[in-house]
Amino acid sequence: MVFSNVLFLFVFLPAVIAAYFIVPSKFVFLRNLVLLGFSLIFYFLGGHQYITLILASILMNFLFGLVLENRKNKLLVGLFVGANLLAIGVFKYMGLILSTMKAFGINVPDVSVELPIGISFFTFQAISYLVDVYRSDAAAQKNPFNFGLYISMFPQLIAGPIVRYQEVAKEMKERKIRIEDFGKGVERLVFGFAKKILIANQMGLVADQVFNRASPVSASLAWLGAIAYGFQIYFDFSGYSDMAIGLGKIFGYNFPENFNHPYTCSSITDFWRKWHMTLSTWFRDYVYIPLGGSRTGKARHAFNLMAVWLLTGLWHGANWTFAVWGAYFGALLIGEKFVIRPERLGKVSGMAYRILCLALIAVGWVIFRSPSLHSTASYLRSMFGANGFQSNEAYYIFAEYKIEWIAAVLASTPIWKHCENALNGIMGRFFKTALMSAAFALSVIFLLSGSFNPFIYYQF
Amino acid sequence: MGKLTVDKVFSALTSALFLIAIFSAPILTKLQKNTTYSLFENRNLASAPELSIASIFEPDFAKTWDNYVSDQFWERNSILSAHASINANILKRPVVNGVVVNADDSVLLPYNNYVTNLSSISQNAERMSDNLSTLNKAIQSYGGRFIYAGVPEQKSIYRDLYPTWLENWDDLLSETEEAFFTGLEDHGIEYVNMRERFLASEDWTRFYSKIDTHFNLAGAIYTYQTVMDRLGIPSMEDFELVELENPFYGARNRRLFNSAKVEDKLTYAVLSEPVPFGRKNNNKETTPSVFGMPYSSEAPLAYTFYMGGDIALTEIDTNRDWLPNLLVFGDSFTNAVETIIYTSFNRTVSLDLRHYHEMSLIDYISGYKPDYVICIRDDTTYLSFDGNGSDYTKKTG
Numbered sequence: 001m002v003f004s005n006v007l008f009l010f011v012f013l014p015a016v017i018a019a020y021f022i023v024p025s026k027f028v029f030l031r032n033l034v035l036l037g038f039s040l041i042f043y044f045l046g047g048h049q050y051i052t053l054i055l056a057s058i059l060m061n062f063l064f065g066l067v068l069e070n071r072k073n074k075l076l077v078g079l080f081v082g083a084n085l086l087a088i089g090v091f092k093y094m095g096l097i098l099s100t101m102k103a104f105g106i107n108v109p110d111v112s113v114e115l116p117i118g119i120s121f122f123t124f125q126a127i128s129y130l131v132d133v134y135r136s137d138a139a140a141q142k143n144p145f146n147f148g149l150y151i152s153m154f155p156q157l158i159a160g161p162i163v164r165y166q167e168v169a170k171e172m173k174e175r176k177i178r179i180e181d182f183g184k185g186v187e188r189l190v191f192g193f194a195k196k197i198l199i200a201n202q203m204g205l206v207a208d209q210v211f212n213r214a215s216p217v218s219a220s221l222a223w224l225g226a227i228a229y230g231f232q233i234y235f236d237f238s239g240y241s242d243m244a245i246g247l248g249k250i251f252g253y254n255f256p257e258n259f260n261h262p263y264t265c266s267s268i269t270d271f272w273r274k275w276h277m278t279l280s281t282w283f284r285d286y287v288y289i290p291l292g293g294s295r296t297g298k299a300r301h302a303f304n305l306m307a308v309w310l311l312t313g314l315w316h317g318a319n320w321t322f323a324v325w326g327a328y329f330g331a332l333l334i335g336e337k338f339v340i341r342p343e344r345l346g347k348v349s350g351m352a353y354r355i356l357c358l359a360l361i362a363v364g365w366v367i368f369r370s371p372s373l374h375s376t377a378s379y380l381r382s383m384f385g386a387n388g389f390q391s392n393e394a395y396y397i398f399a400e401y402k403i404e405w406i407a408a409v410l411a412s413t414p415i416w417k418h419c420e421n422a423l424n425g426i427m428g429r430f431f432k433t434a435l436m437s438a439a440f441a442l443s444v445i446f447l448l449s450g451s452f453n454p455f456i457y458y459q460f
Numbered sequence: 461m462g463k464l465t466v467d468k469v470f471s472a473l474t475s476a477l478f479l480i481a482i483f484s485a486p487i488l489t490k491l492q493k494n495t496t497y498s499l500f501e502n503r504n505l506a507s508a509p510e511l512s513i514a515s516i517f518e519p520d521f522a523k524t525w526d527n528y529v530s531d532q533f534w535e536r537n538s539i540l541s542a543h544a545s546i547n548a549n550i551l552k553r554p555v556v557n558g559v560v561v562n563a564d565d566s567v568l569l570p571y572n573n574y575v576t577n578l579s580s581i582s583q584n585a586e587r588m589s590d591n592l593s594t595l596n597k598a599i600q601s602y603g604g605r606f607i608y609a610g611v612p613e614q615k616s617i618y619r620d621l622y623p624t625w626l627e628n629w630d631d632l633l634s635e636t637e638e639a640f641f642t643g644l645e646d647h648g649i650e651y652v653n654m655r656e657r658f659l660a661s662e663d664w665t666r667f668y669s670k671i672d673t674h675f676n677l678a679g680a681i682y683t684y685q686t687v688m689d690r691l692g693i694p695s696m697e698d699f700e701l702v703e704l705e706n707p708f709y710g711a712r713n714r715r716l717f718n719s720a721k722v723e724d725k726l727t728y729a730v731l732s733e734p735v736p737f738g739r740k741n742n743n744k745e746t747t748p749s750v751f752g753m754p755y756s757s758e759a760p761l762a763y764t765f766y767m768g769g770d771i772a773l774t775e776i777d778t779n780r781d782w783l784p785n786l787l788v789f790g791d792s793f794t795n796a797v798e799t800i801i802y803t804s805f806n807r808t809v810s811l812d813l814r815h816y817h818e819m820s821l822i823d824y825i826s827g828y829k830p831d832y833v834i835c836i837r838d839d840t841t842y843l844s845f846d847g848n849g850s851d852y853t854k855k856t857g
Binding site (some may be wrong): 001005006007008011014017045046048049114155178180182183184185186187189190213215284349391392393395399403425426429430432433436437442443444446447449 | 466467468469470471472473474475477478479483485486489493500516518519521522525526529530533535536539542543544551553554555574575624625626627751
């Protein structure tokens with residue numbers, strides 16, 4: 001189940017809100033139990049065969065945490081993290097490992113393992129928890145139900161943001177839900193929902209139309225397809241994050257922000273500071289810095305960057321295209337660190353570099369979206385004119401989705417934040433409420449009318 | 461209680477509106493009677509899934525319930541109609557739900573995919589004419605006569621109305637038509653190309669629906685008369701076409717939930733001297749009528765008005781054994797033709813091989829031995845090997 005389906009919005013959500021708020025606010029633990037129960041139902045409805053996996057992960061990491069609090073042993077934490085990596089390795093990367101071995105002529109059995117939803121997210125949360133307990137950055141959770149809630153809390157269970165234990169530990173013990181927080185949660189949820197339904201899904205139709213074409217694609221069409229996919233993945237994922245943050249607020253939790261208008265970036269480095277921030281910081285804190293980070297020689301620094309980006313790529317999917325995608329960004333970041341130095345560019349060259357970065361990011365999305373390196377190469381050739389430049393289809397796509405293109409460009413900038421600041425008076429708030437109601441109504445209309453509704457990050 | 465602030469008031473308002481929406485929608489949905497069929501979408505709607513311990517463990521449990529809630533959602537038709545209307549009239553999309561809406565105000569056309577494959581046309585035309593040649597020989601073997609009536613689909617005949625930047629499949633349709641009819645000629649198969657006939661007639665637009673894939677009854681009758689003329693059989697001339705007031709849900713406007721401005725009506729033929737007949741559908745006696753007359757002038761009608769839509773086997777007997785017997789087969793374009801063609805024959809049998817799976821077409825014809833066999837298919841299916849274009853020596857399905 002995903003947030004943008006009818007069953008979630010009109011059956012599951014009212015049920016969880018009713019059950020949660022029937023419990024008086026002073027019984028925080030009871031409210032946690034309600035959330036835990038519904039989170040497990042949510043996970044069960046998404047793929048009942050893996051409910052035991054998440055329960056095992058909860059139990060295992062709960063016990064690991066207790067052990068680590070008493071024995072801060074490097075070997076132990078390594079073993080415990082290894083156990084989590086083994087689980088993700090088996091369920092997520094087994095297919096890739098076996099198919100790669102086969103490609104090298106090694107005789108291995110055919111094993112098909114279905115990817116349990118959200119495994120990358122809840123495993124990373126568990127690893128961060130164990131490391132934080134080991135480092136004494138967090139105290140181990142003594143209540144298995146509260147720990148279960150931390151791992152499985154449905155708003156961020158299947159697509160993040162990746163929440164550190166310390167960020168919610170206090171709220172698990174005591175939290176107060178003010179009407180202002182609830183209202184802000186609703187607003188965030190609705191705008192995330194609108195981003196997903198009204199922009200991401202429409203851009204997804206464009207991207208699919210172009211990427212799934214069997215025949216050659218003109219340059220104009222190829223660029224439109226790549227840009228559309230860039231918008232799709234941004235509004236899909238940031239919309240989901242907004243909904244998760246909004247739901248968190250409704251239930252009294254404050255989840256970390258995950259996006260900060262990444263397409264307004266001044267460099268590739270800046271882009272990754274603004275995109276999927278909880279994953280970037282996770283890799284920074286648990287991989288990059290332990291490897292030595294930037295406080296090493298140039299060669300080692302470059303190696304650290306590349307290692308982190310290869311892992312980031314593979315985190316996104318068990319396919320070598322994702323490793324190439326990670327290596328591509330690793331190379332670009334190394335280039336920025338040691339050659340280009342965007343912070344030293346002037347006004348004009350800085351602006352030109354911003355545009356170049358957006359083009360490079362679009363190229364990155366092509367690698368990310370393509371099912372194989374062969375189709376990546378074929379698509380990139382189209383982008384650079386191998387099949388001509390102009391096509392009627394590009395014109396059609398532009399005309400058909402003109403409103404979405406405009407909305408996507410505007411919503412990629414902080415313009416809404418500026419507007420929001422100006423909407424604090426009575427009229428402003430009235431306008432905002434009306435806008436929110438219209439966005440919600442329109443999104444429900446589009447949701448009910450469309451069959452095209454996949455959440456991209458659901459698959460990771 | 462804290463101080464009442466603007467923030468607090470509007471947060472409460474926002475929260476209340478949202479909660480009212482998410483709590484009232486399922487209640488209203490539950491109170492509303494379930495609908496089993498959507499005329500607009502031409503499909504059955506999901507019914508309430510079984511709820512049991514076993515069903516909870518079904519892999520599609522959540523999806524099945526989501527489909528059910530979506531299909532039975534409160535005021536779903538109004539919501540879908542609003543969606544089509546917003547897209548067509550406010551967002552001014554050129555294409556809505558697969559229908560070209562803002563290109564021409566006079567007709568609704570379908571969106572055509574930009575990717576067409578012309579490379580296999582000649583090969584497929586050869587294969588199809590071989591197939592039809594086998595049928596032709598089987599019919600000729602007992603002294604019967606076969607003729608293929610090729611009719612243009614609505615999007616084909618109106619292809620010039622597409623804006624230049626939308627795909628009208630002119631290359632595909634023209635090359636297909638040429639290769640197909642050349643193949644028929646090479647194999648000595650009789651045919652009429654109704655596209656040429658329609659375009660040669662005065663104001664051919666009167667023959668085609670503005671909002672549906674098919675020709676209208678006038679187009680069907682013109683096809684009937686052309687084929688009869690070619691076979692040398694007198695055709696029915698003495699009738700009057702009467703227009704029905706009822707809203708017509710064609711394949712195109714139906715996809716727009718009737719929100720388009722383009723309208724069209726269905727007609728039926730009133731014969732000056734009615735030809736009495738008996739009718740069987742799939743071997744069962746049924747009401748002897750060819751038009752599904754509505755109970756009221758408001759009841760919406762679909763193209764199934766003609767002959768009751770696509771039926772596997774239809775038999776019409778006029779009990780005039782001095783007249784020849786006929787077998788007609790093809791897709792839904794046969795339906796409107798059948799409402800008049802029976803008047804020229806003793807017995808008319810109609811087969812739709814998409815639904816008729818009891819025996820092969822050639823086996824059926826060998827048993828029935830009709831004097832005439834007519835195939836009516838449209839130009840988007842000339843080279844389609846499914847259903848009515850499949851191997852005629854084999855059963856379909």
